Amino acid sequence: MTYVATDRPRIGWIGAGRMGYRLASRLLDAGHDVAVYNRTRAKAEPLTEKGATVVDRPEELAGRDVVFTMVATSPDLESVTTGPGGVLTASDASPGVLVDSSTVSTQVSALVRAAAAKHGTGFLAAPVSGNPKVIEAGELTVAVSGPREVFDAVQPLLSLLGRAVTYVGADEVARLVKIAHNVFLGVVTQSLAEITVLAEKGGVTRSAFLEFLNNSVMGSVFTRYKSPALVHLDFTPTFTNVLLRKDFDLGLAAARELEVPMPVASATAQLVQAAVGAGLTTEDFASLVLEQARNSGMTLEPENVAVDDGLGGRS
Incomplete structure (x- = not known):
C-alpha cells in the first residue's frame, strides 16, 4: 500500500x-x-x-x-x-x-x-x-x-x-518510551529540587549551586534549561504537575503489568501528588522546588541573577 x-x-x-x-x-x-x-x-x-x-x-x-x-x-x-x-x-x-x-x-x-x-x-x-x-x-x-x-x-x-x-x-512501544522518559523527567526534577534546597539551606545561593552543577559532569541540557525557573521562581507552565502525575500513573501501571519494581518512581509520584494537593496545579512542574522548600521549613525568594538556559539564551 x-x-x-x-x-x-x-x-x-x-x-x-x-x-x-x-x-x-x-x-x-x-x-x-x-x-x-x-x-x-x-x-x-x-x-x-x-x-x-x-x-x-x-x-x-x-x-x-x-x-x-x-x-x-x-x-x-x-x-x-x-x-x-x-x-x-x-x-x-x-x-x-x-x-x-x-x-x-x-x-x-x-x-x-x-x-x-x-x-x-x-x-x-x-x-x-x-x-x-x-x-x-x-x-x-x-x-x-x-x-x-x-x-x-x-x-x-x-x-x-x-x-x-x-x-x-x-x-505501541513508543508510548512506553515516552512514558519512561517522563517518569525519569519527574524523578530528576524532584531530585534537583531536593539538592538545590539542601544547598540553599546550607547557605549557598541557588544560582551559584546550579552554575556549579551545570558545569560538572552531572549537568545536562535539562538541568540547564530548568535553572532559570529554579533561580527566578518563574513557573510559567511548560508542563504541569497534573500532567506529570498522569504520566507517573501510566508509568507505574506499565511497571505493574511488566512486573518491574520502581521504588524511586513510586516515591516521587507521591511527592508530585503532594504538590498537586498543595495547590500547585497550573504552574510548571519545576514548582516542585516550592513544596520541597516548604517541607524543609523555608520560603524561597527569587534571585535577580542572569542564568544561561542552555538553549542559547540568558534570562
Missing part, C-alpha cells in the same frame, strides 16, 4: 495547544499545506497568518495525506479519531497516515491503531520530548513506533519537527 503518494503531502493537524501550535507552525514554515482543527477554534486562528486553513471538525481532515494529532489525554485522542465527527469516521475518505504525538496509554493507542487499519490508514505512535521553547530552538526529539514502511513514508515530515527522530519498534 502507498501511504503517501506525493512528496508534498497535504497535512492535517489536530490540537493547537502550546506544543501543537508550534509544531504545526514548523510545517507551515517549511511550505506545507496544513489544515488545523482545535477544540477551541480561536487558538488555531492565528495559524491562518502562516497559510493554514482552520476547520470545524476533525472529520474535515479525513481527505488529507497525513494527519497529526496532539491532544492532552487518552479520551481526547479517542474523541478526535473515533468519536462523533472524528477523523476516522468520515464515510468517504480516510487519511493515508495518522501520526499521534500525544502522551496516552498503550491501550488507547492500540484501539486507535486498529480503527485506523480498518480504514486502510497507517498509524504511527510518535510522542515527543520537549516544550515550546525547545521546539523554537529546534531541539525537539521524537520516538516513533509502528510499521516500518509507514515510518519511512513520513520520516521527512517528522524530521521537520525537531532535531532527532528515532524509530523504536513496532506497535
